[in-house]
Amino acid sequence: MTEQSTDYDSPWKEVIEEYFPSFLEFFFPLVYAEIDWQRDPAYEFLDTELQQLEPDAEIGRRLVDKVAKVWLLGGEEAWVLVHVEVQGKYDSKFAERMYTYNYRLYDPHKQRVISLAILADEEKNWRPSSYGYQLGGCRVSLEFPVAKLLDYEAQWESLEQSTNPFAVIVMAHLKTKATHRNPQSRLQWKLSLVRRLYEREYSREDILKLFRFIDWVMMLPEELAQGFKAVVKSYEEATRMRYVTSIERLAKQEGMVEKAREDAIAVLETRFPEVPNSIVERINGINDPSMLKTLFTKAILIGSVEEFQQVLDEVVSG
Template sequence: MIEAALDHDRWFKELITTFFEEFILAFFPDVYEHLDFQHVTFLNQEVFTDVIKGDKRTVDLLVETKLKGKSSLIIIHIEPQSTYQKDFNDRMFIYFSRLYEKYRLSIVPIAIFSYDKVKSEKNSFTIDFPFKNVLSFQFFTLQLKQKNWRDFVKHPNPVALALLGKMGYEPEEKVRIKVEFLRMLVQLRLDPARQTLVHGIFEKYHKLSVNEEQQLNDFFQHIPKDEVNHIMELMTSWEKKGFDKGIEKGIEQVAKQMLLKGFTTKDIQDLTSLSVEEIEKLKAQLDKG
């Protein structure tokens, strides 16, 4: 269970690091309108010790950016959560207070819930008394199962497509989701590394049975031939590489792009979970041209 959660956190981190602007656009359009995406820096992970509970907590994603037309910096904290945790709102407040204590900047806190079932989650943490409201902390929430997958295929977005299988749908729609995913992925025309990352994460969360794969082939009979040809080319390529290897390859390509943009080895290690040795090997490959 712990290993699966770590994999989940890594996939989400890779996806949002690669497609940060697209993530905000897909799920928080009101926030998107105000952010200046020309100034985006991914900060190192923060590790906080919980003295009371005797454990350590790691903040998943911190992004430093600005509001449009403003010179002051702000921080966006994104916390993916794949398993239910009682009093998660308390943890979000602790993170917020520790981050504010360190950075003294305005913070936009976002929690992503990717449970397989819809659950009731708080989006605030309060401390009040009959005589005074002492604290009212609120944060943005995204519970993927509450989203309808059909709302995200009309306007293709790589983050939304990767997470379609985590959204709400009827059992009889499962095969149709993959059909629409493939059609939209072709339309996006992503570079191979990003395409592989999106497809690999989708497959991790949306596996079809043998019978459902057959139904998928039946669906192709009702799609224009030229479109089917493009889809089949992609699928053949992925099958040769393997989905798991495809994800790793996509991560390596993202790491190379981060090296070219001047990210430090520590930054890349924090954001991709690659080892220092693996990053140095990629750096050597780039130096050789």
């Protein structure tokens, strides 16, 4: 099990959308305090505006970005740009990209933009929070709030006491990072975090959503995954919380993964007269739906089995 096998960006996008007010309250309380949450709707995501920026190769690949329109307590409209550098490491261009996104969102719409960054990397001393330059008496600058997930390791007790969904999310993320070479330890932490969902008395809907995040990022080898499901089922029965259909959801997800494997292999076998067993075995060993989707697309477009083998090596190795 390698760190590259974990899909971080999709679950982070999902939980930010599901819990946007809680997200701001947890990481950026000053921003949260300025927004009029009594409005209906209090916010809306502007995916179209963000997508218009994505094709620009100059600003590179963005892992998790969300733009939301909100209304401030004074009645003014503002836009909140959230960037989560989930799998990142030191990047000398990060602050410049934050600045670029900020002004490119402002320029066509003339709406003030609040830029926020979540740094979920493992570089303790990397904390970009501003970008600027001056030339000939002209000064340009942007300062933006940053939340560093590593900082929460020292606040573990506070995370355990918090009922904000992002306390669980941060704990899951930190323990995923900490256990990427120790699947047995990851299993124990995964069980502990799932048990906490019940003990904190979250609603049924919240338990399902947070369970999905935990299960998504804290991937386990197949033999441990089966044990995890058995323990969760037993715990649900012992606590009489059978309304949580976690196992059924897992079964559905497994069925989707199995179909994705079969589809990728079927395309290869249709297009090429001979597909090596080594390729089939490696595809059957992949549990990540996003990886399988990529391989399915490549299987349709690729020119040869040899080229597909190279793509497979790149996808699996991260």
